[in-house]
Amino acid sequence: MTKAIKLLTALPQAQRERLMELAHEVSFPEDARIFEAGGTADRFWVIRSGAVNLDQQVTPQQRVTVASLGAGDLLGWSWLFPPYTWDFGAVAFSQVRAYEFDASAVLALCVEDPLLGLSLVRSVAEILAHRLETTRGRLMEQYTLHRRSLL
Template structure:
């Protein structure tokens, strides 16, 4: 299987140590995986399927800000205090994923500086990409015409 996303970003040995902590999970279409503001104590790497990330908009239906597919990391809030989800997530199709407990990964990262650095650099990239996607989507939905297409 070709590695993409976070698994491609990690060096081989640290990736193997991280994968030893994973467990396989599945989500049926329409399953709410987590809610904005909930406790963030895990993350997933999507194997198959798609997950929609959404943001609560007062007085309106949640706005989908990004769709994640295979290889992508689902959830980064486990790494940053106060460890609460910044977005919500729902399976847009049947999803198979590897699930990782935050506490175990953080313990491993404390001992494995190569993994710690590579994972942190990847998560920083994810945070930036998701922030841009949320901004663009909200401007497209609620801003002046065409304002979301410019950066």
């Protein structure tokens, strides 16, 4: 499996510096719900410290964790694609410190600087591809364990 892509280190330094001009620091206490599936995706975060679980509501009483994110990870990508709503929910697993970015300001910067926009979209795409590969691996492990339990 390939190494996880970290958004800020994936961008060239000059583009990273321009993007960081739009960042502001935020924190979330342990167990804070950061966003809910179906909500408006108008921002994103890069986690500085702590851990965040992405989850999916499977029944009214049950949520399933689909991914865990930590320092350096991108939290939120739905701001890039219509209909601009979150596909998953996110909850702070521990105290979290992060850089927060307003999506409309970042998108305006991408229009102003198309090379930055291309680098950003390419980096987000690589992150999503890695997460998909990781999820596929977990599903295959679960399938294998399930098959073995049936024998």
